[in-house]
Amino acid sequence: MGIGGPVGSGKTALVAALCHRLRNMVPLAVVTNDIYTTEDADTLRHLGVLNADHIKAVRTGCCPHTAIRDDIAANLDAVEDLEQMIGADGVILVESGGDNLTATFSYGLIDRQIFVLDVAGGDKVARKGGPGVTRSDLLVVNKVDLAPLVGADVGRMLSDAHAVRGSLPVLATTVRSGEGVDEVLAWLMSERALSRS
């Protein structure tokens, strides 16, 4: 499962929240693609959501979008190592480095992808589109609790997203407080069941 989106939208928080819920349900591992440090992987280790050896950090050579889309070799190496450890039946979350609205995963690397936006990044982002917004398998609009503080119109953002995405799903979350995470989890598990059938 690829999880992408702009810097600071809540990708790592979503990965941590999903790990908390998934770890007793399925064999689980995480790949992080950090721009500069292993900070995201370290955050997950410090939160204690997974064994340290079930989290791998990939270097992206200044180009996080290249590592998840054009040249997925390093990510595939990491995914295959983890698959050997947890078995083909497990779930591997691949978190991209924070990038821009055009950065999406290659389906040579992942089976499904979630794109994470946040309301504080501006409520016009969903309208502006880009492949992450329009084509991801699930669009998550995060930090909806901040909407009144930043003058964002969540309803408008969600309807804009639905307008450009057709029948593809959109979910509103506040990952920090847990709001909406169970819905993301339910979607993930139903997609997993579909991909296995």
Added chain:
Amino acid sequence: MVLSDGRFPSGAHAYSSGMEQSIAWHDVTGLASLEEFVAGRVATTGAMAAQVAAAASTLMTAATAPQQTIGLDALDSAVDARMASAASRAASRQQGHSWLRGARAVWPAELASASPLLMDRHAWVTLGAATAILGIDPQDAACLALHDLVSTLVWSAVRLLGLDPFEAAGILAGTLAGVETETRALAAEAVPATEALCLGRVETEWISWLAAPLSDLGAEAHAARAERLFAS
């Protein structure tokens, strides 16, 4: 041409072959010092890369199957012995692994049966052997290895220092043009020098021992850093 295209998904984009650490140490600060650094690496590790790629290529066309295994194992050990840094050795094997993944996916019919023989080897060994199976001769394999080395150094410097990419491409082209004759000569000499290996005798002393010790130290320092963008 497909294999030498920077857009070929070989995993190479995330490697700097020591450039990131050289920049951190202020050894490379701009175009002039980049050109000097590249010349130094070409003259040292570049010579070994050309010879090893050409030898691996020769083995795949001139030796029987059991001797190919003995010969590639010997070349692998020869590279181990010439790379003082454990981090560099690990990066080289990882690059070989990722490169082979790309090549196998593109040419499955040609490379499938040889894949077990080519796996988990140093990048120059894998490149030389796999390209031989694809019909590329030892001299061209050596040139491919040099192209890979120099473009890894040059393009990682462009990303890290914000260098003018046209000037950098000029350094890439100029360096490769300047070294091509010597690279082809090294490869041509490697073909008869590999004769013993083709007969199953482990003779690799003829492979260049020239090294870049500061780069070896840099590779170790780089691997210990938390904040880095490149895998090597």
